[in-house]
Amino acid sequence: MIVCGVDEAGRGSMVGPLVVAGIAIERSKIKTLEQLGVRDSKKLTPASRRRLYRQILNLADDYAVFRISPKIIDMHVARHQLNHLEALYMARIIKKLGPHTSYVDSCDVNASRFGKELEKLSNISNIKAYHHADAKFLVVSAASIIAKVTRDRAIEKLAKSYSIGSGYPSDSRTITCVRNCFAKTGKMPDFVRKSWAPAQKIANYQAA
The missing domain is CATH 3.30.420.10 (Ribonuclease H-like superfamily/Ribonuclease H)
Incomplete structure (x- = not known):
């Protein structure tokens, strides 16, 4: 069985x-x-x-x-x-x-x-x-x-290329990493889920 x-x-x-x-x-x-x-x-x-x-x-x-x-x-x-x-x-x-x-x-x-x-x-x-x-x-x-x-x-x-932390939005290291990546390139990296509210908040804030 x-x-x-x-x-x-x-x-x-x-x-x-x-x-x-x-x-x-x-x-x-x-x-x-x-x-x-x-x-x-x-x-x-x-x-x-x-x-x-x-x-x-x-x-x-x-x-x-x-x-x-x-x-x-x-x-x-x-x-x-x-x-x-x-x-x-x-x-x-x-x-x-x-x-x-x-x-x-x-x-x-x-x-x-x-x-x-x-x-x-x-x-x-x-x-x-x-x-x-x-x-x-x-x-x-x-x-x-x-x-x-x-x-x-x-x-x-x-993590070998980014200070990604745990990857969860409750982790300040993850938020900081995504924010820094977006600030440098003006777009979200491919490894980020762009539909997540924290990612959208970062993108909207940087674009304002």
Whole structure:
């Protein structure tokens, strides 16, 4: 019995990709995930996530990871379709992995509706969407780790050229970096999500 867990990382970030990841694993191996110390990626240190990342991929029967660029994110935000964008990529993962049952962390306030959308998009049934699924199901926790480590690596790559901070608008280093980049070139860098309110505020202030 193959089960799948799907989660994302970086949805609220101002910069960098939104990463959606999924793993497929025999149900009998889920106990091993627990023994390895797998849990919601937000409750783990970066070092623990990196260690578990490799162990999870070695244990999983299959996995899939998609990185969604700021440009694609901005296009969908303009249409008020950010949840739909996430659903599209989650459905692609589930379709690729072909599990008997899938557990998904819902970004929709109506988790049941989100699960039905995924079933329609993937043409696969038995998709169970829940809020905080990454804290409820180990297979989703494992997917959250894969997504988070992949996302962290993308930010680390940016950090080699920019003082980007965490990438989230609550981080003053991120705001300062984006403000400085815009001031130097008169436009937002490609790694910034231009549809985010803090980015628009910076652009409007500099243009005034």
